[in-house]
Amino acid sequence: MCLAIPVLVTELLPDDMAKVSLDGVTKVVSTALVEDLKVGDYVVLHVGYALSKIDPEEAARTLELFASAGEPVQ
Amino acid sequence: MSAQQPIRRKLDLKTGRVDLSHGAGGRAMGQLIEDIFHAAFDNDWLRAGNDQSAFEVDAGRMVMTTDAYVVSPLFFPGGDIGSLAVHGTINDIAMAGAKPLYLSASFIIEEGFALADLKRIADSMGQASRAAGVPVITGDTKVVERGKADGVFISTAGIGVTPPGVVLSSDAAKPGDVVLVSGTMGDHGVAVMSKRENLEFDVEILSDSAPLHGLSAAIIAAGGAGVRVMRDPTRGGLAATLNELAHQSGVGFSLEEEAIPVRPEVAAACEFLGLDPLNVANEGKLVAIVAPEVAEAVLAAMKADPLGARSAAIGRVVEDANRFVEMRTAFGGGRIVDWLAGEQLPRIC
Amino acid sequence: MKYVDEYRDGALAQTIAAAIRREADPAREYHFMEFCGGHTHAISRYGLEDLLPANVKMIHGPGCPVCVLPVARIDMAIACARRPEVTLCVYGDLMRVPGSGGMSLMKAKAEGADVRMVYSTLDALRIAEKSPEREVVFLAVGFETTTPPTALAIRAAAKKGLTNFSILCNHVLTPAAIQTILQSPDVRELGSVKIDGFIGPAHVSTVIGLQPYRFFAEEFEKPVVVAGFEPLDVAQAILMLVRQVNDGRHEVENQYIRAVSEFGNEKAQAEVAEVFELRERFEWRGLGDVPYGALKLRAGYERFDAERRFDLAEKPAHDNPACECGAILRGVKKPRDCKLFGTLCTPDTPMGSCMVSPEGACSAHWTYGRFREAAKAASRADVVAPPREEVA
Numbered sequence: 080m081c082l083a084i085p086v087l088v089t090e091l092l093p094d095d096m097a098k099v100s101l102d103g104v105t106k107v108v109s110t111a112l113v114e115d116l117k118v119g120d121y122v123v124l125h126v127g128y129a130l131s132k133i134d135p136e137e138a139a140r141t142l143e144l145f146a147s148a149g150e151p152v153q
Numbered sequence: 154m155s156a157q158q159p160i161r162r163k164l165d166l167k168t169g170r171v172d173l174s175h176g177a178g179g180r181a182m183g184q185l186i187e188d189i190f191h192a193a194f195d196n197d198w199l200r201a202g203n204d205q206s207a208f209e210v211d212a213g214r215m216v217m218t219t220d221a222y223v224v225s226p227l228f229f230p231g232g233d234i235g236s237l238a239v240h241g242t243i244n245d246i247a248m249a250g251a252k253p254l255y256l257s258a259s260f261i262i263e264e265g266f267a268l269a270d271l272k273r274i275a276d277s278m279g280q281a282s283r284a285a286g287v288p289v290i291t292g293d294t295k296v297v298e299r300g301k302a303d304g305v306f307i308s309t310a311g312i313g314v315t316p317p318g319v320v321l322s323s324d325a326a327k328p329g330d331v332v333l334v335s336g337t338m339g340d341h342g343v344a345v346m347s348k349r350e351n352l353e354f355d356v357e358i359l360s361d362s363a364p365l366h367g368l369s370a371a372i373i374a375a376g377g378a379g380v381r382v383m384r385d386p387t388r389g390g391l392a393a394t395l396n397e398l399a400h401q402s403g404v405g406f407s408l409e410e411e412a413i414p415v416r417p418e419v420a421a422a423c424e425f426l427g428l429d430p431l432n433v434a435n436e437g438k439l440v441a442i443v444a445p446e447v448a449e450a451v452l453a454a455m456k457a458d459p460l461g462a463r464s465a466a467i468g469r470v471v472e473d474a475n476r477f478v479e480m481r482t483a484f485g486g487g488r489i490v491d492w493l494a495g496e497q498l499p500r501i502c
Numbered sequence: 503m504k505y506v507d508e509y510r511d512g513a514l515a516q517t518i519a520a521a522i523r524r525e526a527d528p529a530r531e532y533h534f535m536e537f538c539g540g541h542t543h544a545i546s547r548y549g550l551e552d553l554l555p556a557n558v559k560m561i562h563g564p565g566c567p568v569c570v571l572p573v574a575r576i577d578m579a580i581a582c583a584r585r586p587e588v589t590l591c592v593y594g595d596l597m598r599v600p601g602s603g604g605m606s607l608m609k610a611k612a613e614g615a616d617v618r619m620v621y622s623t624l625d626a627l628r629i630a631e632k633s634p635e636r637e638v639v640f641l642a643v644g645f646e647t648t649t650p651p652t653a654l655a656i657r658a659a660a661k662k663g664l665t666n667f668s669i670l671c672n673h674v675l676t677p678a679a680i681q682t683i684l685q686s687p688d689v690r691e692l693g694s695v696k697i698d699g700f701i702g703p704a705h706v707s708t709v710i711g712l713q714p715y716r717f718f719a720e721e722f723e724k725p726v727v728v729a730g731f732e733p734l735d736v737a738q739a740i741l742m743l744v745r746q747v748n749d750g751r752h753e754v755e756n757q758y759i760r761a762v763s764e765f766g767n768e769k770a771q772a773e774v775a776e777v778f779e780l781r782e783r784f785e786w787r788g789l790g791d792v793p794y795g796a797l798k799l800r801a802g803y804e805r806f807d808a809e810r811r812f813d814l815a816e817k818p819a820h821d822n823p824a825c826e827c828g829a830i831l832r833g834v835k836k837p838r839d840c841k842l843f844g845t846l847c848t849p850d851t852p853m854g855s856c857m858v859s860p861e862g863a864c865s866a867h868w869t870y871g872r873f874r875e876a877a878k879a880a881s882r883a884d885v886v887a888p889p890r891e892e893v894a
Contacts, residue, residue, distance in 0.1 A: 082540055083647065083705045083731065084424050085505035102421035102503050109624060111654050112770045121505060123708060123761050126593070127622025128651045130770065131708040131761050133505055138760035145514045145734050148521040148741060411512075421503055427594075477872075484733050485512040485519075486549020488870045491849070 405473020
């Protein structure tokens with residue numbers, strides 16, 4: 080029951096809600112579980128609730144690790 | 154002094170509702186049929202007001218189909234139950250390689266249904282029918298008690314004629330044949346489901362509901378006897394259609410996921426809902442299985458048609474005693490593409 | 503789709519697959535259990551096992567909360583739904599899970615029970631607000647990812663003063679399940695299930711963090727790599743596990759660094775702690791009684807507990823005796839070991855939960871495993887191009 084998708088926060092709404100978008104598909108969801116959210120942040124969305132922010136630097140680092148999988152780990 | 158004539162009141166198309174008298178066969182029904190259906194379809198057959206309509210038949214192999222439309226919601230982005238009924242029926246005829254000639258339409262209407270909505274649906278059907286060049290020449294109307302129909306159900310029949318020499322058959326696919334699709338998968342189902350699931354879209358996803366008889370004729374013209382079978386992947390999507398054909402032809406399929414066209418918004422909506430675009434209905438697309446020697450010509454003809462701009466070759470027919478539809482994923486691994494079991498439920502997991 | 507497509511790239515998959523092939527010691531086998539049902543689904547949906555060498559094998563774990571829901575709890579939900587005043591709101595995955603006598607929520611709905619599929623607890627709350635004359639019950643199922651949304655729904659219902667909203671609580675806990683597996687005779691003594699390491703769940707871990715896994719890594723000397731949700735994440739996690747095994751390490755590593763932190767989402771954890779507490783015992787399909795493996799509502803929230811509100815008793819119920827879901831959930835048997843698989847039990851006619859849920863091992867095998875077996879049985883060069891294994 081872990082299906083969660085990364086979505087972009089496009090608008091903050093009252094009562095801990097926000098509008099989010101995945102490639103232009105938008106939905107209004109709850110942000111009550113995440114703090115300090117800004118428009119432009121990406122969050123992991125699960126059953127209508129944002130669960131955590133996605134760290135763009137760590138995300139980029141992960142992609143680099145994929146590409147360098149051929150090299151022995153440091 | 155001549156007898157007084159009853160004043161014929163106009164139907165209240167703004168706020169009026171269908172009631173049981175509209176189905177009772179009397180004047181009320183006659184008025185409904187005239188003011189809404191005859192006005193929408195506007196042809197001599199219907200204006201003659203008979204219970205049946207006559208037409209001459211060219212010599213040739215006739216094709217007949219019947220369908221029922223129960224879509225909910227009745228109105229969705231890109232269409233409605235009316236236009237869907239016209240397109241779907243035409244497409245069933247077109248998939249046989251036949252030229253659609255005439256349609257019939259019968260309406261089962263729920264008591265209390267808004268006349269404004271009925272008119273909207275009828276007008277939409279009329280437009281679709283005229284644009285496709287296939288008239289609705291006979292029809293029927295029934296009204297049932299409140300709660301016994303979901304607004305309105307439409308049942309249709311279609312008649313067509315096959316050009317000489319054209320024999321398409323669902324058991325004709327052979328190993329080595331090429332699988333072609335006429336465009337992006339999943340548009341219709343997502344357009345309808347998004348309404349139910351409260352998804353909104355920046356760029357609205359429209360149903361692809363469209364009549365395919367022009368496209369199918371172009372395919373036959375380009376591929377001739379090399380066209381084995383055509384089918385439109387409606388309920389159950391591409392997955393259901395290919396699995397059906399696999400069993401009917403006694404073959405397997407080998408597909409390339411990356412070759413299957415899917416709009417990014419549809420892919421994203423499917424992610425949201427936990428669906429696979431391959432299981433989602435289409436109403437303006439077709440799958441064509443063709444012999445390898447005509448594949449290039451047929452694909453070019455499809456792409457030249459306005460409804461086939463995003464046509465693509467997505468795989469091949471293979472020998473397979475298991476009748477599997479196999480696919481190499483974009484990721485590089487393999488999996489089976491199966492019928493979806495049961496009703497398509499948005500997945501949470 | 504950002505943060506999605508890049509993590510599904512086929513070319514990068516080949517790079518990682520080549521590394522796994524290079525580093526996996528041909529003299530031994532590696533058995534890794536992916537605990538999370540979402541990972542089971544991802545592995546089958548992308549055909550990930552095609553990229554692995556023959557000596558690296560995946561065992562599907564019981565991390566599918568739909569799969570581990572026992573028959574008795576489904577029966578309870580159906581009984582609740584059949585009450586004329588109740589509107590039962592459920593996540594879609596639960597509709598077709600078979601209960602006793604072949605009954606399911608979908609069938610109960612066909613018989614007239616008011617069962618509604620919802621995407622979120624937010625929808626259930628809306629239904630409760632719009633229909634004050636109905637008793638709205640939410641069937642709460644899921645691991646730690648799904649529990650905070652339920653907790654928030656209860657808090658919102660309390661705040662709004664809703665008197666017609668309650669939940670049937672079936673929330674379960676990941677660490678307890680891992681513990682039960684590792685302590686089971688099959689693993690500990692008999693050795694019939696070899697597990698060399700775990701792929702830790704993605705989104706459960708965004709909530710609970712890495713802390714809870716450290717105990718297992720140390721106590722049972724098994725490496726744990728928490729992996730993201732996309733196939734490249736899982737592939738990389740497998741590589742990291744292979745390296746740990748080769749090095750003789752048993753650490754907790756985090757592959758899902760973009761979303762998982764050491765302590766997880768403490769706000770979510772606090773919300774859950776406010777509303778829920780541990781059940782002493784709760785039966786899981788396949789694992790039997792898992793002590794402190796499930797949650798119930800705390801004192802002060804009794805009015806939101808549908809079990810109490812409707813006096814619902816758990817009636818003992820059994821799986822179909824030939825159904826091997828239990829053994830399959832523990833990794834002791836494979837789907838093809840089950841007599842019902844593919845004949846009586848298919849996705850259209852599921853006999854057990856492992857086939858109903860897209861995350862279940864049997865469903866995954868149906869979609870993916872059968873293909874692999876058939877491909878091995880009959881050599882077909884032109885079916886799907888041979889796995890691109892021989893990358894220089």
